[in-house]
Amino acid sequence: MPIKLDCEILKKEKIIEGIYKFTLKAEPIAKTAKAGNFIEIQVSTTGEPFLRRPISIYSIDDDKIEIIFQVKGKGTEILSEKKVGDVINVLGPLGYGTFSVDNYKKVAIIGGGIGTYPLYELAKQLKGKADVTMYMGFRNKDLVTLExxxxxxxxxxxxxTDDGSYKQKGFALDVLKEDCKKEKPDIIFACGPLPMLKAVQAFVLEENIPCEISLEERMGCGIGACLGCAVKVISGKEPRYGHVCKEGPVFKATDVEI
Ligand SMILES: Cc1cc2nc3c(=O)[nH]c(=O)nc-3n(C[C@H](O)[C@H](O)[C@H](O)COP(=O)(O)OP(=O)(O)OC[C@H]3O[C@@H](n4cnc5c(N)ncnc54)[C@H](O)[C@@H]3O)c2cc1C
Ligand code: FES
Incomplete structure (x- = not known):
């Protein structure tokens, strides 16, 4: 059950230009959070922006959670100006659909850009339990994080990197596709920009590989009340619209139209 919690910022790190990591004291959230959950942060208490901003949980550690976010607009800019010791109000853990940390032998995880952050807790929980390969794609060397x-x-x-300025030139999915020709993983987990997720979905459906995709739609309320995050769900007899915030953000690749 998500709760509203005032969380102290215990640590703040600038990872690269415009990207920050916060460690938050958030015991009740950390105790129940799962890999793939997110939180909604009230960035301002004095008006604009009024709506909370959704950010994935990057790492769960005992009584703390960590988040990593990129400054995009006003909300994340205000958040980036917070200091160690400041308190932010957080709603979470949110999301019913989370990554299934199960018994696998071989796992592939693919993340694009800031979409790599929600995949870290998953990789952490699979450590030692499965043979995990992480495929990370970035636009260029300056944007490579968390290697x-x-x-x-x-x-x-x-x-x-798209431009070849670091490691292999090209798309992470192309490398994953090549590797799958040698040996298919038991499951693929994915998060990233929409074009990448669409390409991942097309590939896994064609190859019949189980896959879970985390969608980071624009959101309003984060709790299923505003219809701001509708997605076409195709798992039942009749297609219907569902909420990414409530039913996701993680969906089976077979279950959603993206
Ligand atoms: C479930 C979920 C998890 C997320 N996890 C993370 C995370 O771990 N780290 C992170 O950096 N960001 C994450 N995001 C995206 C983050 O919520 C947005 O970047 C943020 O809300 C933008 O707020 P803002 O006020 O700074 O920008 P706004 O002023 O609201 O928007 C600025 C620009 O960002 C674009 N934008 C806003 N929201 C999104 C979105 N969801 N996806 C793509 N573009 C968007 C807008 O179209 C606009 O161009 C997540 C989003 C969702 C829905
Ligand atoms: S964000 Fe309001 S319904 Fe999902």
Whole structure:
């Protein structure tokens, strides 16, 4: 059950220009959060922006949670100006659909850009239980983040950049597709920009590989009350519109139209 909680910022790190990591004291949320959950943060108490901003839980650690966010607009800019010791009100953990941390032998995880952050807790929880390869795609060298962190929890990390300025040139999905020709993983987990997720979905449906996709739609309320995050669900007899915030953000690739 999500709760509203005042969380102290225990640590603040600037990872690269415009991208920040916060460690939050959030015991009741940390105790129940699962890999794939997110929180809604009240960035301002004095008016604009009125709506909370959704950010995924990057890591869960005992009584703390960590988040990593990129400054996009007003809300995340205000958030980035917070200091250690400041308190922010957080609603969470949110999301019913989370990653299934199950018994697998071989796992592939694919993340694009800031979409790699929600995948870290999953990789952490799979460490030692499965052979995990992380495929991370970024636009260029300056945007590459969390290489060391994923190396610490995964068996192998593949990094691609669109322009070839770091590691392999091209798309992470193309490397994953090549690897699948040799051996298919038991499951693929994915999060990233919509075009990447669409391509991942097309590939796994064609190849019949189980896959879970985390969608980061624009959101309003975060609790199923505003219809701001509708997605076409195709798992039942009749297609219907569901809420990413309530039923997701993680869906089976077979269950949603993206
Ligand atoms: C479930 C979920 C989890 C998320 N997790 C993370 C995370 O871990 N780290 C992170 O950096 N961001 C994450 N996001 C995206 C983040 O919520 C938005 O970037 C943020 O709300 C933008 O708020 P803002 O006030 O700064 O920008 P706004 O002023 O609201 O918008 C600025 C620009 O960002 C675009 N934008 C806003 N929201 C989104 C979105 N959801 N997806 C793509 N573009 C958007 C707008 O179209 C606009 O161009 C997540 C979103 C969702 C729905
Ligand atoms: S964000 Fe309001 S219904 Fe999902």
């Amino acid at each position: 060391k962190e994923f190396e610490d929890v995964c068996n192998k990390v593949v990094i691609t």
